[in-house]
Amino acid sequence: MADAALTDPSARAKQRAPARADTSGTVVAWLLSAPAIIAYVLMLLAPALAMLMLAFTDFEFGARTFRWVGFANFAEMLGDRGAMAAVRNTAVYVLFVTPISIALGLLLAVLIDAGARGRTVFRAIFFLPVVSLTVAMAVAWQYILHPNIGPLNAALRMFGAPTPNWLASSEMVMISLGFIGVWENLGFNMVLFLAGLTAIPRDLYAAAEVDGAPGAWSRFWLVTWPMLGPTTLFVVTITTIRSIRVFDTVAILTQGGPNKASEVLLHTMYVEGFQFFRMGYSAAITMLFLAVVLVLMLIQTRLIERRVHYG
Amino acid sequence: MSGIVVTGVSKSFGSTRVLGGVSLDIASGEFVSLVGPSGCGKTTLMRIIAGLERPDSGRIEINQRDVTSIRAADRDVAMVFQNYALYPHLTVHQNISVPLVFRRLSAMERLPGVGRLVPGTGARRQEISALVRQSAGLLGLDELLARKPGQLSGGQRQRVALARAIVRQPKAFLMDEPLSNLDAALRVQTRKEIVEIHRRVGASTVYVTHDQSEAMTMSDRVAVMMGGDILQIATPEEIYANPVDLRVATFIGSPKINTQTAVVGDDGHVRVGHEPTGLSSPHRGVVTLAIRPEHLAPAASGQVGAGLSCSIDHVEFLGDSLLVHTRAAATSETMIVRIGGTNRAGLTRGATLTLGFNLTAALLFDAQGKRAAMEPTAVASAAAPERRVAHG
Amino acid sequence: MSTHPTTESADRGLLADLPRLLLLSVFALLILAPYIWMIAVSVKPQSEVFTSSLSLIPKQFAAAENYGKVFAQVPIGLYLLNGLIVCLGILAFQIAFAVPAAYALAKLEFRGRDTLFAFVMLGLLVPVQVPALPLYMAFANVGLLNSYTALIAPFTISVFAIFLFRQFFKAIPDELIHAARLDGMGESSIVWRVIVPNALPAATAFAIFSVVAHWNDLYWPLIAVNKGDYYTPAMGVLAFRSQEAGEDYGALMAASMLVTAPLVVAFLIAQRRFIEGITMTGLKG
Numbered sequence: 008m009a010d011a012a013l014t015d016p017s018a019r020a021k022q023r024a025p026a027r028a029d030t031s032g033t034v035v036a037w038l039l040s041a042p043a044i045i046a047y048v049l050m051l052l053a054p055a056l057a058m059l060m061l062a063f064t065d066f067e068f069g070a071r072t073f074r075w076v077g078f079a080n081f082a083e084m085l086g087d088r089g090a091m092a093a094v095r096n097t098a099v100y101v102l103f104v105t106p107i108s109i110a111l112g113l114l115l116a117v118l119i120d121a122g123a124r125g126r127t128v129f130r131a132i133f134f135l136p137v138v139s140l141t142v143a144m145a146v147a148w149q150y151i152l153h154p155n156i157g158p159l160n161a162a163l164r165m166f167g168a169p170t171p172n173w174l175a176s177s178e179m180v181m182i183s184l185g186f187i188g189v190w191e192n193l194g195f196n197m198v199l200f201l202a203g204l205t206a207i208p209r210d211l212y213a214a215a216e217v218d219g220a221p222g223a224w225s226r227f228w229l230v231t232w233p234m235l236g237p238t239t240l241f242v243v244t245i246t247t248i249r250s251i252r253v254f255d256t257v258a259i260l261t262q263g264g265p266n267k268a269s270e271v272l273l274h275t276m277y278v279e280g281f282q283f284f285r286m287g288y289s290a291a292i293t294m295l296f297l298a299v300v301l302v303l304m305l306i307q308t309r310l311i312e313r314r315v316h317y318g
Numbered sequence: 319m320s321g322i323v324v325t326g327v328s329k330s331f332g333s334t335r336v337l338g339g340v341s342l343d344i345a346s347g348e349f350v351s352l353v354g355p356s357g358c359g360k361t362t363l364m365r366i367i368a369g370l371e372r373p374d375s376g377r378i379e380i381n382q383r384d385v386t387s388i389r390a391a392d393r394d395v396a397m398v399f400q401n402y403a404l405y406p407h408l409t410v411h412q413n414i415s416v417p418l419v420f421r422r423l424s425a426m427e428r429l430p431g432v433g434r435l436v437p438g439t440g441a442r443r444q445e446i447s448a449l450v451r452q453s454a455g456l457l458g459l460d461e462l463l464a465r466k467p468g469q470l471s472g473g474q475r476q477r478v479a480l481a482r483a484i485v486r487q488p489k490a491f492l493m494d495e496p497l498s499n500l501d502a503a504l505r506v507q508t509r510k511e512i513v514e515i516h517r518r519v520g521a522s523t524v525y526v527t528h529d530q531s532e533a534m535t536m537s538d539r540v541a542v543m544m545g546g547d548i549l550q551i552a553t554p555e556e557i558y559a560n561p562v563d564l565r566v567a568t569f570i571g572s573p574k575i576n577t578q579t580a581v582v583g584d585d586g587h588v589r590v591g592h593e594p595t596g597l598s599s600p601h602r603g604v605v606t607l608a609i610r611p612e613h614l615a616p617a618a619s620g621q622v623g624a625g626l627s628c629s630i631d632h633v634e635f636l637g638d639s640l641l642v643h644t645r646a647a648a649t650s651e652t653m654i655v656r657i658g659g660t661n662r663a664g665l666t667r668g669a670t671l672t673l674g675f676n677l678t679a680a681l682l683f684d685a686q687g688k689r690a691a692m693e694p695t696a697v698a699s700a701a702a703p704e705r706r707v708a709h710g
Numbered sequence: 711m712s713t714h715p716t717t718e719s720a721d722r723g724l725l726a727d728l729p730r731l732l733l734l735s736v737f738a739l740l741i742l743a744p745y746i747w748m749i750a751v752s753v754k755p756q757s758e759v760f761t762s763s764l765s766l767i768p769k770q771f772a773a774a775e776n777y778g779k780v781f782a783q784v785p786i787g788l789y790l791l792n793g794l795i796v797c798l799g800i801l802a803f804q805i806a807f808a809v810p811a812a813y814a815l816a817k818l819e820f821r822g823r824d825t826l827f828a829f830v831m832l833g834l835l836v837p838v839q840v841p842a843l844p845l846y847m848a849f850a851n852v853g854l855l856n857s858y859t860a861l862i863a864p865f866t867i868s869v870f871a872i873f874l875f876r877q878f879f880k881a882i883p884d885e886l887i888h889a890a891r892l893d894g895m896g897e898s899s900i901v902w903r904v905i906v907p908n909a910l911p912a913a914t915a916f917a918i919f920s921v922v923a924h925w926n927d928l929y930w931p932l933i934a935v936n937k938g939d940y941y942t943p944a945m946g947v948l949a950f951r952s953q954e955a956g957e958d959y960g961a962l963m964a965a966s967m968l969v970t971a972p973l974v975v976a977f978l979i980a981q982r983r984f985i986e987g988i989t990m991t992g993l994k995g
Binding site for chain 1: 869
């Protein structure tokens with residue numbers, strides 16, 4: 008075997024290459040990765056581990072000592088009305104924003120893709136919220152939703168419709184934030200769907216027509232929707248994760264109020280950690296947040312794998 | 319006669335004229351190829367026949383029904399695409415059944431899940447299944463019915479596309495370069511299968527291709543298109559031997575037909591350079607003389623009959639014959655000769671050769687590329703002054 | 711055939727296209743509403759803002775007043791500059807750290823490669839808010855709060871960048887690298903002189919993605935900075951609002967306009983790149 012291998016020049020080259028990589032290659036590779044690794048450890052790994060530890064303590068920033076309290080923080084979370092409200096509200100927000108922003112994003116993408124006219128203009132308009140400063144737009148929404156001087160209630164007043172206090176009433180606040188969330192997200196989803204739509208081979212639509220598909224609706228179910236499968240899955244995951252991370256609008260518009268009616272996970276994390284300085288407790292909430300995100304990503308990976316195997 | 323009748327169809331995309339008043343009459347059950355270089359409009363014409371594009375003007379009749387304003391779904395035509403256009407998420411069985419599902423099941427019945435509860439659905443679905451299996455059987459797909467297109471080879475996918483096309487016995491078959499994505503061997507085999515299927519199913523077929531040999535071997539008639547017009551439509555034999563346009567002559571046939579610039583003098587004699595060709599024409603002036611490689615032969619010295627002096631550039635060995643590439647001395651234009659057998663005697667690079675040609679097979683085209691009349695000059699043997707030109 | 715648009719659209723006349731265009735326009739107006747009002751209010755005097763009318767055009771033009779107030783009360787220019795410094799700083803470090811690591815992961819064979827990559831993937835799972843607490847404490851203890859360092863450092867590691875560039879680099883043919891090695895280039899030169907120029911589309915896409923994300927960032931700046939000198943644009947708006955007690959909507963809208971405008975203008979100019987950037991990163995991931 009050795010003789011044959013040595014006389015074949017390509018085999019010889021293959022024998023040599025890994026040997027070279029093993030020694031100097033490894034060193035070089037680790038050197039190249041060193042800055043990233045250092046930053047990773049300092050800014051990501053160590054803090055995350057510290058977080059994990061903190062969750063089991065009662066540490067408060069500025070205190071001299073702390074105690075290990077086991078799962079006490081988690082127990083407190085379950086009993087804390089505010090924390091539980093945060094979990095509930097975040098869930099409500101995600102369940103509201105995700106399907107609506109995805110459906111609308113898909114609708115807009117299909118509408119834009121259906122013709123050549125106005126494609127650039129409409130795409131730009133719908134994408135604007137994505138590149139606009141969230142804080143600035145939140146402030147604009149604050150004005151629009153203002154119960155007295157805001158244009159929304161002014162318009163409703165003209166029609167004699169009820170004019171609720173959008174951001175200060177506990178019934179309406181999550182819905183209002185939800186609508187703002189949809190507004191923020193649908194441009195992003197639309198653009199992702201557009202990319203997916205343009206990847207669909209046009210011949211499939213021609214085949215569907217010739218096969219007798221009666222109208223746009225049946226062509227959508229036969230061609231568009233199945234071909235958008237991977238894109239849709241991706242959009243669902245991305246949107247879900249983006250909406251779980253809702254913070255800016257809550258921090259700017261409602262601060263979790265009125266009376267925790269719009270409290271969300273990230274805001275609670277922030278408040279407990281940086282306003283009350285209860286690091287241990289905030290860490291516990293962070294762990295919960297992380298757990299939810301991990302579960303979601305796990306579900307997505309499973310679903311993708313299933314598609315890949317059957318596709 | 320039923321079939322496909324295209325009358326005066328024009329189409330422009332923006333300022334580009336893609337089809338200029340094209341007419342075509344395909345008999346019922348006839349296999350007609352639309353052949354031409356890319357951009358000639360053949361695909362657009364086919365899409366208009368299918369109903370996927372609307373013509374700017376003109377009419378389409380299928381089976382004596384005016385379908386010009388009827389959309390594709392209702393025209394009862396089937397189409398096979400170059401890239402197969404199979405639904406990737408459906409199995410082979412489901413793919414083939416799609417045309418039947420749309421035509422035989424109502425919208426209610428097509429609903430997932432619930433649709434199966436509609437009375438009568440079961441029987442209809444079984445009919446559809448049976449037809450699918452029949453169609454699949456014709457194309458040798460019985461083993462593959464449960465697979466998805468992603469798990470099939472190119473040739474298998476093409477067969478599924480064909481099965482889907484024939485499953486509902488359409489009035490017309492349209493095929494858009496279905497073989498161009500297959501490798502050479504598969505192409506030849508699938509060609510035969512397509513012709514066989516056409517024979518069995520018996521529907522009018524329009525076959526678009528840029529490969530002239532495909533068109534010639536498969537069709538009842540060939541329509542050569544260029545620049546948005548049909549230059550000629552005729553049987554393969556007619557197109558080959560009697561092209562009406564120089565562009566048709568050069569497009570059809572491999573190796574390409576030989577062309578030589580020639581002049582018809584006042585005496586009506588056709589000459590290449592100063593060499594007579596033994597042909598005369600009522601036409602006058604600069605012309606193009608065209609002759610197929612197999613209609614040329616080395617002239618033995620002293621042979622009666624005109625010949626062109628050439629020098630040999632290059633000889634290709636084809637196994638059963640030779641292709642000799644030569645250059646005419648008078649005009650420096652190339653001439654390719656097909657010589658049967660494998661005798662290469664005297665056929666070396668640089669050697670001179672006199673090429674005689676089959677006078678009745680030669681073609682003449684005027685300066686606009688249109689076919690002109692030509693016939694062998696009346697032979698008046700010894701006294702003909704042109705014979706003074708040396709041969710051999 | 712693939713150059714043909716969807717079957718009917720090429721033939722669809724303006725009349726047939728109207729319903730679609732109308733529907734799109736309705737949605738467009740809904741999306742544009744905040745911007746329209748923001749612009750309108752930013753030029754209205756306070757008296758008009760409080761009349762709660764639906765009119766967009768102000769009777770009195772108060773742009774100078776409102777914008778002037780913003781400039782007078784908060785150093786908006788400084789905040790914008792901070793935003794620029796922070797975003798560009800973050801981007802520079804992200805690329806500097808991620809590119810060599812991505813190259814190593816994509817093109818080099820070495821021991822521990824798979825482990826390293828596993829950690830990268832792990833990092834993708836952890837949202838950026840998770841390390842916030844300990845980072846805050848660490849920065850506080852070394853006295854680095856309220857500084858550019860605090861704003862930039864935590865984001866210098868972008869596992870997303872590593873992941874994205876790795877995908878891209880994998881697609882670059884090996885022959886290019888072998889040729890460079892034969893020419894005598896060291897690995898570092900190969901990275902910066904051969905690989906990166908070939909990865910410009912990915913780099914641009916990522917740059918856009920990163921700048922948009924960090925321009926918008928609120929959570930961490932809110933934590934790391936409480937001194938006006940280091941406010942980012944986002945915080946600048948908040949600061950202005952708290953100063954004004956949120957009453958002068960005209961000036962508030964003017965402030966919002968000022969901080970949103972840069973990115974929006976950049977977007978409108980380089981639309982295609984922006985959209986490609988944000989979706990390309992999305993789809994590849």
